[in-house]
Amino acid sequence: MNALIRMRLAGFLRTGRAIAPLLAGLVTLGILYGGGRSQPAEAYGVSAVVLFPVIAWQTKILLDVEPDVQRRLAQVAVGVSRERLAGLLAASVAALVTVGVGMLFPWLVGGVSGPVEPGDRSIPVGLALGLWAHLLAVPAAVALGAMASRASVGGAGYGVAVLALGGVGAVVLGLSGSVAPWLAPPIMAAARATGGDAAALSLLGLTMWALAWSAAVVGGYLWRRRARG
Numbered sequence: 001m002n003a004l005i006r007m008r009l010a011g012f013l014r015t016g017r018a019i020a021p022l023l024a025g026l027v028t029l030g031i032l033y034g035g036g037r038s039q040p041a042e043a044y045g046v047s048a049v050v051l052f053p054v055i056a057w058q059t060k061i062l063l064d065v066e067p068d069v070q071r072r073l074a075q076v077a078v079g080v081s082r083e084r085l086a087g088l089l090a091a092s093v094a095a096l097v098t099v100g101v102g103m104l105f106p107w108l109v110g111g112v113s114g115p116v117e118p119g120d121r122s123i124p125v126g127l128a129l130g131l132w133a134h135l136l137a138v139p140a141a142v143a144l145g146a147m148a149s150r151a152s153v154g155g156a157g158y159g160v161a162v163l164a165l166g167g168v169g170a171v172v173l174g175l176s177g178s179v180a181p182w183l184a185p186p187i188m189a190a191a192r193a194t195g196g197d198a199a200a201l202s203l204l205g206l207t208m209w210a211l212a213w214s215a216a217v218v219g220g221y222l223w224r225r226r227a228r229g
Contacts, residue, residue, distance in 0.1 A: 001082045005093070008087060009094065017065055018062075021057055025051060025098055026101070029105045037113040040126025044127075044134065045194030048102070048190060053141075053163065055098055055138065056141040056145040058098060059149070062090060063091060084222060087146070092142055099131075126194075132194075143213075146218065148160075148162035149221075151225055151228070174188025190210075
């Protein structure tokens, strides 16, 4: 299975398909941090929100690189379950690279402010909360991208619709006072938590929420794959 993961990542890179989401992420981050400096926790919370649709799109592109016939051959070689798991793991590896770029980028462009006085711990705390917010978005974004992949929905139009609905829905349903916040991953709630006083219990609750939402969407993806053969 490791060989299959490496093959899919290699195909994603060598075909140049990785360039589009990378540029989209850099442009989005450039716009985000172009307005001036902010505290790390607050900046990273918003960064996780804007990278969510980028990672989902990146996942769809990665999973769509492999031709359908090659995917069926992979199922014969390693088994159906391992083939599908390999795709999700390859997308997760690519997502973690994007998270690394998102964590490093603001320091390169001066988008975050440093300690305001000796002993100020806003930087390490902000880094920890920012990493948590980004990692929280990864499983949900990978799950959404997998659901939008060609192997799951078939036509490209359906995939774009799933991405658009999931990306917009995550923001709209995540707003304060939403009537059904549980329908979306808690990326907006995580951004609010990083911008205020984040209690450990609330962070744990948001993490469990994100994992449960991601598991439900991945379950839907696997069901779609099974239904489509």
